[in-house]
Amino acid sequence: MSAVFEQIFQVGFLAAIIRIATPLAFATLGEMFSERAGVLNLGIEGIMLLSAMAGFTAASLSGSLWLGVLVAVLVGALMGALHALFTVALGLSQHVCGIGVTLFSSGLAYFLYRLIFGQQSVPPSIDGFKPVPIPILSDIPILGPAVFNQFTLVYLAIVAIPLAAFVLYRTPWGLSVRMVGENPRAADSAGVSVIATRFQAVILGGALMGLAGAFLTMAQFNAFTFGVVSGRGWVAIALVVFGRWDPWRSAGAALLFAFVDALQLRMQASGLGHIPYEAFLMLPFIFTIIAMAFMSRNAVAPSALLKPFRREER
Amino acid sequence: MFRLEARTSTPAWFNLALPLLAIAVALVLCSGLIAVAGAGVIEAYGVMLSASLGDSYAITxxxxxxAPMIFTGLAVAIAFRAKFWNIGAEGQLLAGAVASCAVGAIPMPGYLAMLLMALAGAAAGAVVALVPATLRVKFKVDDVVSSLLLNSVIYYALMALIEGPWKDTFSGYPLSPPIEDSANFPVLIEGTRLHLGVVVALIAAPLCWFLIARTTLGFRIRVTGENPEAARYGGINVQRVLLSTALLSGALAGLAGVGEVGGVHFQVMSDISPGYGYSGIVVAMLARLNPLGVVPAAIFLAAVMTGAEAMSRATGVPAFLSDVIQGTALLAMLVALLFTAYRIRRVGASA
Structure with a gap:
C-alpha cells in the first residue's frame, strides 16, 4: 500500500493529473454553459478537433502560440454559433445537429490538415508552451512544483472554474442562462431574450471547447494527430452529467477522471497492473451512466434541455 | 414579401426532393473545398462518380x-420512428462484430457458423441497445447521452480484448484471431468482394419497411413516436414498445458488425468501423426514417467514400472530403426538413 502512496504523491504524478484535467475542465465548462441554457452540444468532439487543428496551424505558420490560442477560441466560438444557428434559431433537434456538427468539423479538420501539411511520416510539431513557475507559490513542497509550475493555460483553467461559477450564479447574465435553460417561457415573459441568451451561452461554450483543443495541440502534445481528441469531447459530456451541471462539481469530476487516467498511464508504463488499462478508461462512462440512473435525472438536469423554443407556440 | 406558414401536411414528392436538395447543397458547398485544394470541381466529382458507380467492379x-450503413441506417431509422434516440449504433455494431468474431472462430460447418454469427452479432447489438432503453423506461435516464456514452464503453471493451486475450502473439498487433475459413461469407461474383452479407442488407430494408408500415408492432412503434399520450390512451404499452424497438434497432446495428467480420475483414481490429454507426444517423435522416429510403441513402454515402479515395489519387484533393460531405449533407438535410413543417408563402406588400 505504501508503494502505491509513494507513486501517487510524486510531483510528476500530481503534475500529470493537472495537465490531463486542464483540457477536460475547459471542455466540461463549455458544455455545461451550453446545457445550462438548454442546448445539448454533441458537436463538442468535432469542435475540439477543429479548434485543435486550427490553433496548431495558426501557431506553426505564424510562430505565435498565443495567436494559435486565439484562432482556436474563435473557431470554437464560430462552430458554437453554427450549432446555435441550427438548434436555437431554427429549432432543429439538438442531438442530430450535434452529431452533424461533429461529423462536419472533424471532417473539415482532417481535410484542411492534410491539405496544409500533406502526408508526412512524422507529424510536424511545434515548440509548444513552456511551464511558467509562479514565484513563491511554486516553492511549496510537492504542491508547488505540481500545480504552480505549469503552462499559463493551466492557470487559466484554474481561474476559469470559480469565474464560471461566479458568472453562472452571481451575474444577471448567468441568471438569464439558468432561466432559459429551466423555463424559457417564464424567461421570455420576464423580458429575457431566450434566443439571444442561448446563442451567447452556446458560443461561449464553443470558445471554451476551442481552448480545450488549443491546449491539446499547443501544450500537451505540441502536434496535431487525427486521434488528438480521441473521445475527450464525449468524456466532457459525461463529466457534465456526473458533475450535475455545476461548475465546481464538473471541474471536480474532470480532476477525478484525470486522476484515474494518470493512474492508468502509470500502471501501463510500469507494467505493474494486471488490469487492462481500457478498464480505467471505461470508468467515467460507466460511472456516469450509473449515476444518471441514481440521480433521477429530471430533478437535476436543466428542464428545457433538448427542447427548442419557439415564441409563437404557446 | 414572404412569410413562413405552418404546414399541415407534406406532399409525397418531398420525400425524394428534400434529400436530393440536401445532397445538392452539400456537394455545392464542398466544391468550395475542392477549389481551395486547387483541383477542378467537375473533374473531381467526375472521378468520384466514375470510381464509385462507373463500372461493375466499382459498383460492387x-x-x-x-452494407454496414444500410444496417446502421435501418437501426437508427426504426429507433427514431419510436423517438428512441439511439445514438449508439456505433457501439452496437462493435458488439456485433466482437460476438460474431468469437463465434466464427469456432470450427463448425460453414452455413451453421454464418447463421450463428448472425444470431450472436444481432443478440449482442440488441443487448447493448437494451441498456439505454431500459434506463429510460425504468429510471427516466436520457437515452441520447446514455446511448452515446455506451459507444465509448464498448470501444474500450473491444480494445481490451484485442490488446489482451485476443492479441496476436506472433505479430504483437492488436488484432483478433481470424474466423474459420469456412465461416467467411461466400463471395457472390468471382473477382469482387461482393459477399452474402450485402444481399442480406438489401433484403433487410424492405423487410424493415414491411415491419414498420404493415405490422402491428410497426404501427405501435409509429404511434409511440408520434404521440405517446395517444398510444397510451389507445392501450399501447409504450414502455414495452420502446424496449422492443431497442432490441430490433440494436440487432440491426449488430448485423452491420457481423457483415464486416464475416464478409470484409474476417477478424476484429480497432478501426473495424470508420464511424458507420454515426453515418447511420446521416443515412436515416436522408431517408426521412423510411427503411426503403435507407438503401439509396447508404449507397450515396458509400459512393462518396469509395469515390473520394480515387478522387484523392487523381486530383490530390484529400479523401477526407467525404467526411465533410457527410456532415454537410446531414446538416443540410436537417435544414431542408424545415420545409416539411413550414411553407414559404408570398403575401401582399401591405401584409
Missing amino acids: ETLVRA
Whole structure:
C-alpha cells in the first residue's frame, strides 16, 4: 500500500493529473454553459478537433502560440454559433445537429490538415508552451512544483472554474442562462431574450471547447494527430452529467477522471497492473451512466434541455 | 414579401426532393473545398462518380461499403420512428462484430457458423441497445447521452480484448484471431468482394419497411413516436414498445458488425468501423426514417467514400472530403426538413 502512496504523491504524478484535467475542465465548462441554457452540444468532439487543428496551424505558420490560442477560441466560438444557428434559431433537434456538427468539423479538420501539411511520416510539431513557475507559490513542497509550475493555460483553467461559477450564479447574465435553460417561457415573459441568451451561452461554450483543443495541440502534445481528441469531447459530456451541471462539481469530476487516467498511464508504463488499462478508461462512462440512473435525472438536469423554443407556440 | 406558414401536411414528392436538395447543397458547398485544394470541381466529382458507380467492379465495391450503413441506417431509422434516440449504433455494431468474431472462430460447418454469427452479432447489438432503453423506461435516464456514452464503453471493451486475450502473439498487433475459413461469407461474383452479407442488407430494408408500415408492432412503434399520450390512451404499452424497438434497432446495428467480420475483414481490429454507426444517423435522416429510403441513402454515402479515395489519387484533393460531405449533407438535410413543417408563402406588400 505504501508503494502505491509513494507513486501517487510524486510531483510528476500530481503534475500529470493537472495537465490531463486542464483540457477536460475547459471542455466540461463549455458544455455545461451550453446545457445550462438548454442546448445539448454533441458537436463538442468535432469542435475540439477543429479548434485543435486550427490553433496548431495558426501557431506553426505564424510562430505565435498565443495567436494559435486565439484562432482556436474563435473557431470554437464560430462552430458554437453554427450549432446555435441550427438548434436555437431554427429549432432543429439538438442531438442530430450535434452529431452533424461533429461529423462536419472533424471532417473539415482532417481535410484542411492534410491539405496544409500533406502526408508526412512524422507529424510536424511545434515548440509548444513552456511551464511558467509562479514565484513563491511554486516553492511549496510537492504542491508547488505540481500545480504552480505549469503552462499559463493551466492557470487559466484554474481561474476559469470559480469565474464560471461566479458568472453562472452571481451575474444577471448567468441568471438569464439558468432561466432559459429551466423555463424559457417564464424567461421570455420576464423580458429575457431566450434566443439571444442561448446563442451567447452556446458560443461561449464553443470558445471554451476551442481552448480545450488549443491546449491539446499547443501544450500537451505540441502536434496535431487525427486521434488528438480521441473521445475527450464525449468524456466532457459525461463529466457534465456526473458533475450535475455545476461548475465546481464538473471541474471536480474532470480532476477525478484525470486522476484515474494518470493512474492508468502509470500502471501501463510500469507494467505493474494486471488490469487492462481500457478498464480505467471505461470508468467515467460507466460511472456516469450509473449515476444518471441514481440521480433521477429530471430533478437535476436543466428542464428545457433538448427542447427548442419557439415564441409563437404557446 | 414572404412569410413562413405552418404546414399541415407534406406532399409525397418531398420525400425524394428534400434529400436530393440536401445532397445538392452539400456537394455545392464542398466544391468550395475542392477549389481551395486547387483541383477542378467537375473533374473531381467526375472521378468520384466514375470510381464509385462507373463500372461493375466499382459498383460492387460501393455496395460492399454500403452494407454496414444500410444496417446502421435501418437501426437508427426504426429507433427514431419510436423517438428512441439511439445514438449508439456505433457501439452496437462493435458488439456485433466482437460476438460474431468469437463465434466464427469456432470450427463448425460453414452455413451453421454464418447463421450463428448472425444470431450472436444481432443478440449482442440488441443487448447493448437494451441498456439505454431500459434506463429510460425504468429510471427516466436520457437515452441520447446514455446511448452515446455506451459507444465509448464498448470501444474500450473491444480494445481490451484485442490488446489482451485476443492479441496476436506472433505479430504483437492488436488484432483478433481470424474466423474459420469456412465461416467467411461466400463471395457472390468471382473477382469482387461482393459477399452474402450485402444481399442480406438489401433484403433487410424492405423487410424493415414491411415491419414498420404493415405490422402491428410497426404501427405501435409509429404511434409511440408520434404521440405517446395517444398510444397510451389507445392501450399501447409504450414502455414495452420502446424496449422492443431497442432490441430490433440494436440487432440491426449488430448485423452491420457481423457483415464486416464475416464478409470484409474476417477478424476484429480497432478501426473495424470508420464511424458507420454515426453515418447511420446521416443515412436515416436522408431517408426521412423510411427503411426503403435507407438503401439509396447508404449507397450515396458509400459512393462518396469509395469515390473520394480515387478522387484523392487523381486530383490530390484529400479523401477526407467525404467526411465533410457527410456532415454537410446531414446538416443540410436537417435544414431542408424545415420545409416539411413550414411553407414559404408570398403575401401582399401591405401584409
